[in-house]
Amino acid sequence: MKSNITLIFEKGIDEELQNYIPEMDIEVADLKEIIPQILLRNDIPIPNVPEIEIVRHFVKLSHKNYGVDTGIYPLGSCTMKYNPKICESIERLPGFSQVHPLQEENQGSIELLYNISKFLGEITGMDGFTLQPAAGAHGELAGLLIMKKYFEHKGIKKEKIVVPDSAHGTNPASAKMAGFSIIELKSNEQGEVPLDHLEYAMQGGDVAGIMLTNPNTLGIFDRHIKEITQIVHNNGGLCYYDGANLNPMLGICRPRDMGFDIVHLNLHKTFATPHGGGGPGSGPIGVINDLSPFLPEPCIISTENGLVCKESAGKSIGRIKSFWGNFGVIVRAYAYILALGAEGLLRVGKIAVLNANYLRILLQQKYKLPYNRICQHEFVISDKNMPNNITTEDIAKRILDYGIYAPTIYFPLIIQGALMIEPTETESKESLDYFVEIMNKIYEEAKENPEILKSAPHNLPVKRLDAVLAARKPVLHD
């Protein structure tokens, strides 16, 4: 992986290259006459590089890339599972990739959207779905706007949302964007929501509801989940389920049965569509019947004349994305669900939990696990008690040296020096064993040769970057 990076601009050669641009066959105009002075320039910095060097340059750069197709990607809370190539082939069929939502005939695409809404409804237990949100946090915002509109419609003033400190960071952020203020609940010693604190918070009267990630960012399934949703409902609130961690629940239990009213799903996590590098994602939301009228419009309904798109009767929060959301991502997720079927999805959930627990048991022999009990899809280790004051950052950088992507670091905040590990169901036993082997090696290095960790990485194109200087004195332009 180690090699010098030369910019393509530094690769130019002096000799004149073959000119591929054909002779001009129209009259040549004077640029000064047709383009305003201010837009004219004398230099065009196009590198003078032959085609073969261009190809080599970019192929070499692409070799520096790391993805789940290269190796294990245990990035906690991100569910970096393998994306089956069959889903990719299906999405690229011209019937899906060459359609436009404004063309006259679109029944096939509309049917796909209708069907996947039904599938997601079956998986989560929810009645109505919208596929518009472009990512998880977008779904959260849409869900909260629905909550808001619901209470407005009932003429009840609700201004607060309860969020446990083990939630995803997007939860309080989305609630704030939707105009709510946040009541943060501190997790108890079991890493769960303290029921008495929740009861107290809900009695304020102006609490719209709770946003909960279950299993939470510690990978822990809250054993009192039904009591939690009951307390919120008893106090007139709604329950929002952050479905980012749905992977281990697939086919095993449903947010609706836990008592939730709104759920968002991350198709790009649980349903194996590619993500990372900025998307695109897809964050559909599902709601119970009472909230269905507030879903973004238009929705697809089934009539005697087939499927039709319908604008709602005025209660909708309106559009939140053009057309039908990120259609290509939805097609891949549809293919994934059909390929696996109900049995396959159940197996996904079970193996995701098995893989995480396998790693947890093996790693706890050397590393500290502050909440050490059967986990779901992920678990969190801490840099507490590491020999020679080795920190999470040192461990993560050293993992890169061994050619593996590092887990999520310093999140969740409730654990000192958190290292959050989610292997997903698609890693083989060999791959998990290799990860453990590397982690054990790193632990031994921390004891015997801490310097090698503190100065890691050593085998990457760049050394340890100065994150502090970059944050304090960012250079934003040349």
Add this chain to the structure above:
Amino acid sequence: MSYEFPSDLKYTTSHEWVNLNDSIATVGITDYAQHQLGDIVFVELPAIGMVLEKESNAGEIESVKAVGDLLMPLSGEIVEINEQLAESPELVNSSPFREGWMIKIKIFNTIEIDELISVERYKELVKSEE
């Protein structure tokens, strides 16, 4: 790990320290708190003249690994802020109890002073968190 615990200060359970001088309270975060956050890269403080209640959010402290809140240890009016932190947030790391102070509050309710905790109790709290 050993931390500094000046004995002439009062503390909060959310890791602020308070230095009382008549009705003016100088506030910052403790040595333990700055250690937990790591290298601090940005400190956002309230506007002078703002009136804030005890335990409400007075500012944000951002480090390379986390963002923490500065909570009001006592209700009152912000009468001064440490302007130097805008340019040199690292003062919170190097000198949390002196040059890294954050805000000065003109306090309203002296009863709240009794709710602050002593250095002994704060030491115990840190020990239990470690």
